[in-house]
Amino acid sequence: EDQVTQSPEALRLQEGESSSLNCSYTVSGLRGLFWYRQDPGKGPEFLFTLYSAGEEKEKERLKATLTKKESFLHITAPKPEDSATYLCAVRSGATNKLIFGTGTLLAVQP
Amino acid sequence: DVKVTQSSRYLVKRTGEKVFLECVQDMDHENMFWYRQDPGLGLRLIYFSYDVKMKEKGDIPEGYSVSREKKERFSLILESASTNQTSMYLCASNMGATNYGYTFGSGTRLTVV
Numbered sequence: 001e002d003q004v005t006q007s008p009e010a011l012r013l014q015e016g017e018s019s020s021l022n023c024s025y026t027v028s029g030l031r032g033l034f035w036y037r038q039d040p041g042k043g044p045e046f047l048f049t050l051y052s053a054g055e056e057k058e059k060e061r062l063k064a065t066l067t068k069k070e071s072f073l074h075i076t077a078p079k080p081e082d083s084a085t086y087l088c089a090v091r092s093g094a095t096n097k098l099i100f101g102t103g104t105l106l107a108v109q110p
Numbered sequence: 111d112v113k114v115t116q117s118s119r120y121l122v123k124r125t126g127e128k129v130f131l132e133c134v135q136d137m138d139h140e141n142m143f144w145y146r147q148d149p150g151l152g153l154r155l156i157y158f159s160y161d162v163k164m165k166e167k168g169d170i171p172e173g174y175s176v177s178r179e180k181k182e183r184f185s186l187i188l189e190s191a192s193t194n195q196t197s198m199y200l201c202a203s204n205m206g207a208t209n210y211g212y213t214f215g216s217g218t219r220l221t222v223v
Contacts, residue, residue: 043200043215043217087153
């Protein structure tokens with residue numbers, strides 16, 4: 001069964017304190033791993049897509065990496081405005097459906 | 111930018127009412143999706159559509175139906191709302207036959223009392 005697990009469930013950082021969020025997955029034939037950011041009361045906002053092990057993508061203070069079993073979202077020197085829930089999702093096989101993890105709630109304190 | 115617009119941000123409905131949630135996208139996307147999001151359960155797929163007048167059940171279709179009469183519009187229908195359908199409902203779309211991610215709407219927070 002295709003499955004996505006994110007950890008930790010919640011993470012509290014001080015401004016400038018770098019850390020990583022984890023997304024582990026089991027999927028039959030990965031056709032993309034997706035990272036989204038979601039602010040309270042809003043829809044998820046697309047961040048990155050990774051397709052193959054070893055691939056990396058960067059955007060401002062965020063960097064996503066992919067291995068055959070997991071993905072990491074590295075946050076370098078975070079700011080309070082990075083506070084949000086970060087969602088990971090995978091697409092498997094021949095379907096166009098995304099399977100989501102339950103997210104990591106990140107709080108960055110000034 | 112692709113825009114996915116959900117007609118209501120907040121709705122309060124009574125048990126037993128028929129509820130319509132509307133979603134419109136403006137980028138000619140073939141694929142449209144309805145999810146619900148609940149704490150601790152993440153996003154769960156209710157229904158999706160790959161083309162006009164076409165629909166497929168997702169993981170939790172019970173108690174819901176959908177309609178796609180035009181390419182840009184995908185409606186979610188709660189035939190007889192119940193309190194366990196209180197949730198955040200999210201509509202999404204993407205291009206057909208691609209590996210692109212989805213573009214989501216801002217969501218509708220539905221409360222059934």
